Amino acid sequence: MTTILIVEDDDAIRNNIGRLLRLEGYDIVAAVNGREGLELARELKPDVVITDVSMPEMDGFELLEAIRAERALSATSVMMLTALDDRASMRRGMTSGADDYLAKPFTRVELLEALEGLFKKRTRVEETIQTAVQAREEHLRRAFTASLGGNHVPDKFGLEPPAGAVTDQVINATVLFSDIRNFTSLAEKLNSAEVAELLTYYFERTCEPVLTNGGRHLKFIGDGLMAVFSDTMSGTSPLPAARRAVSAALAMALAAHEFRSWLDKRFAQRGLPPFAIGVGLHAGEVTICRLGTIQNKETTAIGDTVNTAARLEASSKELGWTVVASDAVLRQAGEGVQTGGMTSLDVRGRIGFVDVAEITGLVTNLQDKRHGMATLTERANEIRAAVQVNSEITARAVKGALKSKLSALKEHQFQPGQEPLRLKGYRLTRKIGAGGMTEVYLAVRETDGLPVVLKVLDAAGKGMSEHLSRFIQEYTLLSRIEDPHVIRIYDQGFTDDHAYIAMEYFERGDLRSELNQGMTQPRVLEVMVQVTRALDAIHARGIIHRDLKPENIMLRPDGSVALADFGVAKSMLQPENFALTETRHGDVVGTPYYLSPEQASGQRITPATDLYSLGIMMFEMLTGERPYRAESLDLLLARHLSAPTPQLPDSHAALQPVLELLMAKKPEDRYKSARALLQDLEDRALLRTVAGGKH
Structure with a gap:
């Protein structure tokens, strides 16, 4: 049943609205002022709040601001009651995030039509959110599928401005990009719940230094994180944005090192690849775009600076550096930034080269210590919720991509001249056997031309979980052994009902x-x-x-x-x-x-x-x-x-x-x-x- 909270100090109006809506089948609760209304809202989580503007103790505007400030209530629909000629209150209410207003006096029909409009609007918002989530998951799935196939990986962040985005402001800022290296190889060896657990634990720890150093507009896509550090944002530290971004990047590297110990303990004996991250930093002009309504506003950063930071992060693996920063960041970060190697990169999408350096440390000064670089910690709950949603989406996307890839093997035709099928750096050449739920393929490792065998298990049928467990166990056991007289196992991945092992090929047989x-x-x-x-x-x-x-x-x-x-x-x-x-x-x-x-x-x-x-x-x-x-x-x-x-x-x-x-x-x-x-x-x-x- 839909619950409506009525907050009105006038007994006659409050009782009349309650009586009308009860007759329409709504569950009604009432409060005589904003303070009491906020307490009831926190307790009951109503679907709609109908509130007067002028009330004792806490007026309607203060109640609206309090509702929008609390994550558990921020999406609640709010209708404000104003006087017929009080246009200033109407404008203030809508600017503050009210969904609608109703001028007194009003009729029963006007009240019900206003409520119907709210419910339609809410349905549209929910459908838009669901569509956006599905699109995001599909975007990730395509990126992971490309990665599994050894092809060019599309940008997981989707760096182009989203459809319907409105430019909110243009600022000078430092953009931070981070990513987990070889994430698909790691995720393949865990089930969906474990992938989500890993990402949630990782992001909760690496987000802390970003928030502490004043990072804003955090965006999570898959295993990646983007944050913007700016001198123009109110409430940030007077320390240069680039310096705070460098501090956050180094703290993330330390958090990732500590996270590695947890990972080794949590998934001991699972044969996981070494855990590492890459971070890219670039400074320049950034456009902040806004999506959605005022109360459900989502912001995202776009522009050349954002793209370049993403490219620098992508280059960190080839360079062998953890933190890669452009010359623009080094110039703005001040003294005490310690660097390792330096080079110039031809960044895709840019004209000309970008001078970059490896960031290895930061010598803090008295001003650093005085200001502590500590802001935005009040957003911890919001960030935690975003991390949880992103982790679940990513787990579904990466395991779904692997499932699609392994399912496609069964339908693949090995014909002369046909584009070869690829899986994780292996080029399949022909099918060499099948039996029961297992199919066996001959493949070539593209890095060195080594022949390998890909053994693929389809355990989607009822009661096949034991076969899948044993198949996974084979890799888990062998990944710990390095002996010339034990078969070499190169790789493995699995979903809920598929698995594969890449192993040594024996041309002479048994x-x-x-x-x-x-x-x-x-x-x-x-x-x-x-x-x-x-x-x-x-x-x-x-x-x-x-x-x-x-x-x-x-x-x-x-x-x-x-x-x-x-x-x-x-x-x-x-x-x-x-x-x-x-x-x-x-x-x-x-x-x-x-x-x-x-x-x-x-x-x-x-x-x-x-x-x-x-x-x-x-x-x-x-x-x-x-x-x-x-x-x-x-x-x-x-x-x-x-x-x-x-x-x-x-x-x-x-x-x-x-x-x-x-x-x-x-x-x-x-x-x-x-x-x-x-x-x-x-x-x-x-x-x-x-x-x-x-x-």
């Missing part, structure tokens, strides 16, 4: 083809050593593979091997902030021919589980046959549980003790670790035989 052709004992030992080293590396990171088999041992061109396919691997560490897919006791995970007894019986697994599977592989590599076969899965599992370790042929008898320890039924009877297995092989001088090339 070990099965070599095993089928027959392997010599020295070659078997060479593979054993390399796989054992891979197991040592992953076990040291608390990871158990759980599915060791020839199909998961990949061949490189030089004959070395790498352990791959960690889709069912399990972390023993269980990171605090990332719950991996759990397997209940009794569930069988892995390939039956290579299962350990504890896997077959659904018992607790340990690193020794992988050693048992390696023992199975060792027997198969030496003999060309699997140690256990059966007509049914139950019989096969029973043999893993109770059948004796098979005997190797006489030609491999020296390795029987190794096999016995690897395939012991009880985990505690096996090698204590992969490192212990390597030591045993060394003690038997087998490693020296392999290293000496005595094949």
Whole structure:
């Protein structure tokens, strides 16, 4: 029900308006003066306030100003009651932000028509706001899609004046632009809620130094922030605008450094790229445009100075600087600005070069300390609300862009002469496989021409969340490992129902083809050593593979091997902030021919589980046959549980003790670790035989 607050000191008028509106079905509350009306407005959040102008304690104008000053009430529709000939009050009311006025005396029809007009106006405003939000999100989505495709990224800020904008003032100011570097790569590895959380936490911390130093007209678009520092704004510090902008930029860099510690702790073991920001500063003439009505006024800065500041921020990554400032900023900022490198940039959209410098520090003086550069802190709640909305929009946009990109892969036709499809710096060349929910593509990394495999999962169906979790887990586990005998994973990204992994490409395929052709004992030992080293590396990171088999041992061109396919691997560490897919006791995970007894019986697994599977592989590599076969899965599992370790042929008898320890039924009877297995092989001088090339 629509609630209307009537604030009128005349009992007859107040009661008459209340009676008329109650008959129309409105919920009515009333106050006899502005002070009481403001208290009721704060408590009830009415849809409309109808207030008289002349009242004791707090008049209608004071009430209107108080309503517009409070964020929770600022959008409330306000109708003012004035005398028929009081044109001055009408003008003052409309200038102060009143939505409409009604001259006394008025009829029932006039009152209802005025209210109907207010509701229509409010609906139009809400629709305009919703349209603007949707347009902003779509603009971001296009920018993120271009970034994911490796194409030119459109300006996320939309630096052209918005349609319907009215020039409010032209000022001399310093403009600050900041952005998170490689934001899409970071956002890909988090879900939508986590992206929003990250941005909210980041902006709350980096906005503080901007506000403290007198930054105004803050604008959030995606992972970027723009602020204007001017000497002409009332209430700002007498310190030069450029100096305050430099101070804010350096404080933002410090806040970002502290934020990095939070990020590493909050998303530990997630394989996030290093966090960094870039800041650009430029000084000159700035046009402030106004959008919307007086009470819902939004301002934005445009002009060459704004564009140049944005371009300087964009150049910060290539320059390797955090804060890039133009010569105009340095001239106006005063003494004590510390600089690093200096160069000239050809800024897109400008004629001629811009001299720039890296800002590394600011030596404060007595005047800096006296004035404290502290203003606009009363806007903290407004900024916090803007940050929250921007964070949610950005999260939807970046994850939506990735989803669209991955969905397009399924429809793409790899035809000669067709423009190649790109994803995050990878150029797709052909589709090389598909199975179930996963499709596999061959791609080329554009920076160096390295062939890679892109594995894409579509888990949009009902009950597919577990598959998506395991797919994400594969990257999460492997991103922490750097070992020559573990598959290299280059990148990963996911949405709520899509994911991809960019990984090493093995032209020679897996070990099965070599095993089928027959392997010599020295070659078997060479593979054993390399796989054992891979197991040592992953076990040291608390990871158990759980599915060791020839199909998961990949061949490189030089004959070395790498352990791959960690889709069912399990972390023993269980990171605090990332719950991996759990397997209940009794569930069988892995390939039956290579299962350990504890896997077959659904018992607790340990690193020794992988050693048992390696023992199975060792027997198969030496003999060309699997140690256990059966007509049914139950019989096969029973043999893993109770059948004796098979005997190797006489030609491999020296390795029987190794096999016995690897395939012991009880985990505690096996090698204590992969490192212990390597030591045993060394003690038997087998490693020296392999290293000496005595094949």
